Amino acid sequence: MARACVVGAGMTHFGVHDKPLEELFAEAALSAIHDAGVDGDEIDSLYFGNAMGGITENDTHLAPKLASYLGLQGIPCQRFEDACATSSNAFKHAVQSVEAGVHDVVLVGGAERCTPETGLDTKEMTRTFASASHRTYEQPLGLTFPGVFALLTKRHMYEYGTTEEQLAEVAVKNHDHGRYNPRAHFGGQVDVAEVLDSPIVADPFHLMDCCPFSDGASAVIVVSDELAESFRGEPVDVTGVGHRTDTVPIADKNAPVETTAAKEAATEAYEQAGISADNIDFAEVHDCFTGAEVIAIEALGLVPEGEGGPVTKRGETHLSGEMPVNPSGGLKAKGHPIGATGTAQIVELTEQLRGEVGERQVPDATKAVAHNLGGDTATAVVTVMEAGQ
Amino acid sequence: MNGDRPSVAEDVRGVPDYDDWRELLEAGILMGSQCGSCGQTTATPHRRCIECGSEHLNGTELPTTGEVYSETTINVTPTGFDEPYQIAIIDLDGTRLTARIAGTVEIADRVRFSDTITTNGCPAPVFEPIE
Ligand SMILES: [Zn+2]
Numbered sequence: 445m446a447r448a449c450v451v452g453a454g455m456t457h458f459g460v461h462d463k464p465l466e467e468l469f470a471e472a473a474l475s476a477i478h479d480a481g482v483d484g485d486e487i488d489s490l491y492f493g494n495a496m497g498g499i500t501e502n503d504t505h506l507a508p509k510l511a512s513y514l515g516l517q518g519i520p521c522q523r524f525e526d527a528c529a530t531s532s533n534a535f536k537h538a539v540q541s542v543e544a545g546v547h548d549v550v551l552v553g554g555a556e557r558c559t560p561e562t563g564l565d566t567k568e569m570t571r572t573f574a575s576a577s578h579r580t581y582e583q584p585l586g587l588t589f590p591g592v593f594a595l596l597t598k599r600h601m602y603e604y605g606t607t608e609e610q611l612a613e614v615a616v617k618n619h620d621h622g623r624y625n626p627r628a629h630f631g632g633q634v635d636v637a638e639v640l641d642s643p644i645v646a647d648p649f650h651l652m653d654c655c656p657f658s659d660g661a662s663a664v665i666v667v668s669d670e671l672a673e674s675f676r677g678e679p680v681d682v683t684g685v686g687h688r689t690d691t692v693p694i695a696d697k698n699a700p701v702e703t704t705a706a707k708e709a710a711t712e713a714y715e716q717a718g719i720s721a722d723n724i725d726f727a728e729v730h731d732c733f734t735g736a737e738v739i740a741i742e743a744l745g746l747v748p749e750g751e752g753g754p755v756t757k758r759g760e761t762h763l764s765g766e767m768p769v770n771p772s773g774g775l776k777a778k779g780h781p782i783g784a785t786g787t788a789q790i791v792e793l794t795e796q797l798r799g800e801v802g803e804r805q806v807p808d809a810t811k812a813v814a815h816n817l818g819g820d821t822a823t824a825v826v827t828v829m830e831a832g833q
Numbered sequence: 834m835n836g837d838r839p840s841v842a843e844d845v846r847g848v849p850d851y852d853d854w855r856e857l858l859e860a861g862i863l864m865g866s867q868c869g870s871c872g873q874t875t876a877t878p879h880r881r882c883i884e885c886g887s888e889h890l891n892g893t894e895l896p897t898t899g900e901v902y903s904e905t906t907i908n909v910t911p912t913g914f915d916e917p918y919q920i921a922i923i924d925l926d927g928t929r930l931t932a933r934i935a936g937t938v939e940i941a942d943r944v945r946f947s948d949t950i951t952t953n954g955c956p957a958p959v960f961e962p963i964e
Contacts, residue, residue: 571911580851581877584955585933586907586914594905595922602903602940645909691883695922695929696875700903 446681447716448539449672449832452480452665453794455787458779459629460559461659465494465503466513469555472661472784473514476551480665481676484514487665488547490521491538493531493554494783499572500562506555516551525783527576528732529818530554531662532786532825536685542668549671552790553663554783561659569657573782576819578693590646590654590733592694592820597648597735599701603750606738608648610753612639614734615652617762618770622777624763624804629658629779639734653734658779662788672832680794683719684828686712694820705824706743706815713813714745717828721745724828725809726767726796728789730817731774737761740815741769744826763804771796771804789814790827797831845892849878853892855956858949863958865928867893876930897946898963899925901938913952923960932958 454475461468469492477484490511497503507521524534531554538552558569573589574582600606613636622631634652642651665677672679686709691697698704714720721744729744731737738752746767747755755761761769772778772792775785793812795801806812814827842864845853849866854877857864867874868882869889876895881888904921907914919934923944933950938960948959 566909567912570909571913574911578877580855580955581957582931584950584952584957585920585931586910586918586952587920587931588907588909588911590909591905591907591920595903595920598905598940599903599922643908644906646905646907648905693877693931695931696877696879696883700922 446669446683447685448542448666448682449669449679450664450682450790450794451667451672451675451677451679452476452482453791454479455627455662455791456660457627458658458660458781460561461557462561465497465501465506465555465557466510468659468661469510469553470513472553472555472663473551476553476663476665479677482549482665484516486549487516487519487551489519489541489550490516491524491534491550491552492521493524493534493786494556495525495527495530496556496572496782499575500557500564526823527818528730528782529786529816529823529825530783532816532827533687535787535790535827536687536825538666539682539685542666548668550666551663552666553661553787555661556781556783557659558657558781559659581693588646590649593733593736594646594649595694596701596739597733600735600739601648603701604753606753608640609636610757611648611653611734611738612636613756614731614737615639615776617756618731618774618776621763621771621804622773624802625773625778628773628777629656630777631773649733649735655732655775655780658781660779660781660784662784662791664787664790664794678798679832680797681830681832682827683830684713684716686710686716686826688712688824690822692820692822701739703739703743703817703821703824705821706740706817706826709824709826710744713826713828717830719811719828723811724813725811726771726806727769727813727815728772728792729769729774729815731770731776732780734776736817737769737774744813744815763806768806771806786816786825789816793829797829842892842894848880848890849892851878854878858956858958863895863897863925863930863946865893865895866890874928876925876928895925895928899923899944901940901942901944902929903940904934904938921960930958932960935959935961938962
């Protein structure tokens with residue numbers, strides 16, 4: 445039973461954009477609106493995500509601003525901020541609102557600019573991202589986000605024997621997938637040696653283990669199950685959305701390496717959908733760093749604990765493998781405009797489950813999962829979507 | 834470092850807060866926060882217990898030696914930080930704390946609390962390897 449349906453999906457190219465957030469978001473939103481075949485005045489509410497615009501562009505109170513540019517002023521509009529899980533949380537609330545009958549047709553999305561087009565260089569943007577770490581117990585140490593995931597990954601390597609080569613295989617795979625995604629920031633054939641030869645950002649992560657700074661926007665139209673058939677866009681069912689949090693700072697987490705919030709969010713999402721990890725045909729996961737994908741596929745129960753590295757090395761998570769992970773190229777190759785990432789995963793699930801993505805299509809996919817982390821894994825949103833009946 | 838007195842952290846009146854933590858840190862004492870109901874201990878303050886939700890938290894002095902739980906060296910540093918530096922999560926007999934490292938360590942190495950660094954007025958602990 446669907447909690448809600450996505451009837452329209454759209455996103456910008458992820459990469460470098462020299463245009464205001466309102467124009468970026470409008471491009472994604474119009475693409476979703478046209479895909480759904482929704483009239484502008486049918487939209488009841490905007491659920492919008494942007495994580496850092498207040499810091500990066502001195503731009504806040506974005507929901508009504510962006511709505512105004514789209515001629516949607518007047519309806520209730522709200523903005524979410526949960527670090528990198530920002531627009532997944534907006535999506536969760538949109539699903540709840542149509543499920544509860546509060547709204548019938550909701551526009552959900554996110555937009556963010558993270559490249560030097562903002563005027564911020566790598567050191568400044570690294571500092572901005574680190575605003576998601578603990579203000580008094582982590583930021584004074586100079587802890588960065590590559591650093592946070594490096595701490596988790598190093599421990600994973602220690603406990604399970606995961607290797608740098610296995611991590612590099614995640615980058616190789618996701619760049620390969622990115623080649624087939626015209627909206628991806630990067631894509632191409634790279635090999636393990638190139639990843640391992642790239643400069644170190646925070647060990648064990650080399651530059652090519654890290655997602656890029658990207659600009660971009662994504663959007664979907666969420667409607668109630670009963671109304672889904674009345675739109676032109678082919679509906680895809682949202683059957684589960686799990687949302688959990690964990691303790692900050694990272695040192696206080698009971699089991700940092702297992703990403704407890706993600707594990708619990710996955711359990712919740714699978715329970716709502718009435719399925720298990722065995723039923724999943726493919727996954728879009730939060731590979732902000734290569735090690736994060738290894739940990740993510742374990743947290744989702746797609747592979748046994750500690751097996752994320754070897755499974756990746758064997759090619760099982762490649763598009764041609766048994767359990768394709770990040771067919772879009774993931775954050776690693778598609779790009780990671782923070783507030784746009786969550787709904788961009790929903791865009792990929794929607795288009796894959798409709799069977800309309802061409803060369804990167806996962807054959808016969810009917811059930812898929814999206815895994816989006818915020819901050820130091822203190823927020824996790826896991827969404828299950830299924831092809832319409 | 835803190836001599837023989839067992840109870841400096843326990844002398845903190847009421848629920849320990851950031852001011853208590855930083856003042857003791859700068860005096861060479863790692864003050865944790867211990868739950869009066871379930872015993873859960875964290876290395877930095879919370880207002881309610883993260884395990885059982887109890888409001889009865891007291892200051893407790895943590896050991897100043899421990900074992901490296903994980904570590905990384907930050908090469909690409911944020912504004913305000915220049916040369917690369919190592920950061921580690923330290924396990925202090927079951928309570929974890931994130932710290933800077935003076936020198937170089939690997940996971941499972943023994944380390945001791947040796948110093949503090951201050952960034953924008955905020956102090957943070959520094960640990961060094963025990964030879
Ligand atoms: Zn307690």
